[in-house]
Amino acid sequence: MPINRQIVLDNRPQGEASVQNFRLVTSETPPLQEGQVLVRHHFLSLDPYMRGRMNDSKSYAASQPLGEVMIGGTVGEIVESRHEGYCVGDKVVGMGGWQEYSVVDANQSGVLRKVDTSRVPLSAYLGAVGMPGVTAYYGLVHILEPKAGQTVTVTAAAGAVGSAYAALAKARGCRVVGIAGGYEKCRYATQELGYDACIDYKEHRNEVRSLSQALRDACPDGIDGHFENVGGWIMDAVMLRMNAFSRMALCGLIAGYDGQPVPMANPSLILINRMRIEGFIVSEQMQVWPAALKELGELVAEGKLRPRESIAQGIEAAPEAFIGMLKGRNFGKQLVKLL
Ligand SMILES: NC(=O)c1ccc[n+]([C@@H]2O[C@H](COP(=O)([O-])OP(=O)(O)OC[C@H]3O[C@@H](n4cnc5c(N)ncnc54)[C@H](OP(=O)(O)O)[C@@H]3O)[C@@H](O)[C@H]2O)c1
Incomplete structure (x- = not known):
């Protein structure tokens, strides 16, 4: 199984978040169980909400646990499958986190969504069509x-x-x-x-x-x-x-x-x-997602919405790119390219 490079939350920020709050670790991806798939992430999304998860305070969502892979949206490709609904090569969007690979239990509803990249670029599913x-x-x-x-x-x-x-x-x-x-x-x-x-x-x-x-x-x-x-x-x-x-x-x-x-x-x-x-x-507004994604997908496919992306290279660049996005150094959607 491939080696997986991951970014975990090492410690919580006191005031401003910094790259020192994160740590790069490596692990081996475990062998797949029945119903699981292995996703190779192509892009990781960096979003402002992640800053709130770094705190240990009252919020609408649970805090990011220390020592665990940072939460985050990802797009990628199935590289191994033990689930009949997914084939090697399928492009998917999910919440794979700040890492190069994720093992996903594809039986859980809503954890992975197959996407069509014939008219909409894969990365757009983390931004305009995400x-x-x-x-x-x-x-x-x-x-x-x-x-x-x-x-x-x-x-x-x-x-x-x-x-x-x-x-x-x-x-x-x-x-x-x-x-x-x-x-x-x-x-x-x-x-x-x-x-x-x-x-x-x-x-x-x-x-x-x-x-x-x-x-x-x-x-x-x-x-x-x-x-x-x-x-x-x-x-x-x-x-x-x-x-x-x-x-x-x-x-x-x-x-x-x-x-x-x-x-x-x-x-x-x-x-x-x-x-x-x-x-x-x-x-919390899942009922609007289908209509929203349909309209947004059309706008992108027709070229009426082609926002820029700021792309950092490699998982090790994620902390710096994240801090930069919070300070406005991004131009359009901030992504990390992992493949
Ligand atoms: N409620 C929800 O469900 C939900 C979901 C997604 C996003 N959001 C919120 O939507 C907002 C935008 O998210 P995004 O993903 O599109 O991020 P983004 O706009 O791509 O990046 C964040 C931008 O915020 C601006 N900024 C940062 N600090 C600022 C400050 N002190 N004063 C003025 N502008 C500042 C910067 O732009 P400038 O260079 O222009 O200052 C920076 O580029 C965030 O507040 C995020 O938390 C909420």
Whole structure:
């Protein structure tokens, strides 16, 4: 059986996460039992939620146990099968974790999904046609429920969720405005992702009024629906431009993932604007996944959604790439190429 290189969580972060929280180990993959398959991972997905799992605090999901392989979405190929439903060569998406191979009990429902790579690249099943894409879909379609002609906004606009959000919002006839960090990301957002405008929050240096003014220019009719990924002063600036009866999908608060406080400066705006703010966890909304994946798959297959990917090489590069993604060094979906 092949040697498997794995990244385990070695210790929990005190404040900022660092590469020292992880450890590379090797083990031999065990022989397959009846009903199991061996998957060779081609790509590992690095996602912000993993930062929360590194803590040992109250959350919607259990903590990552120390000394065990880090949790994570993977796409790969069956290289050995003792399950009649899977053949060698089948391409699959699963939760294989930060390692080169995984042994999967294929009888368990939902642990592996076969995917068709004839029109959609394999890696896209971890991004636009995977969990991040469905996240954008759920927040936009089921919480914001925009009508054609309305203005919708999103933070972390050039990332994995943000890029799918732009395509889905444009398909619904919305004006879509992003907020992202840096000139290059904003240019990419408008030129390649379809945003009508994108604001570089770094130009506004923590000044809520200044960012809010830029939003006023980009959203002359105000904001009808906002998809929040960041929190803090950027969300405060957005709140100032929200319309009466607007909606906010609270998807992430990445500005606070290392333990920083993310206060809301002006909650009275919720009342004044009769806003509806709704948090959600995409893995609890499985009923929308089939419709979401169908639409997202079509958008990618037709070339209407071809977001960039940041690809780190080799399992040993995963910790550094993960920390970089939390700091915004990624451009689009952050992946690790394992084959
Ligand atoms: N609720 C759910 O079920 C669910 C599911 C998936 C994802 N999420 C959330 O969705 C958000 C986006 O996830 P993603 O996978 O698409 O990641 P991503 O946007 O590809 O990468 C994270 C981005 O966050 C931005 N960022 C980091 N720290 C920031 C800060 N202090 N201020 C402003 N921006 C900051 C960076 O972009 P810039 O360079 O533009 O700053 C970075 O590239 C995250 O908050 C994540 O936790 C939630």
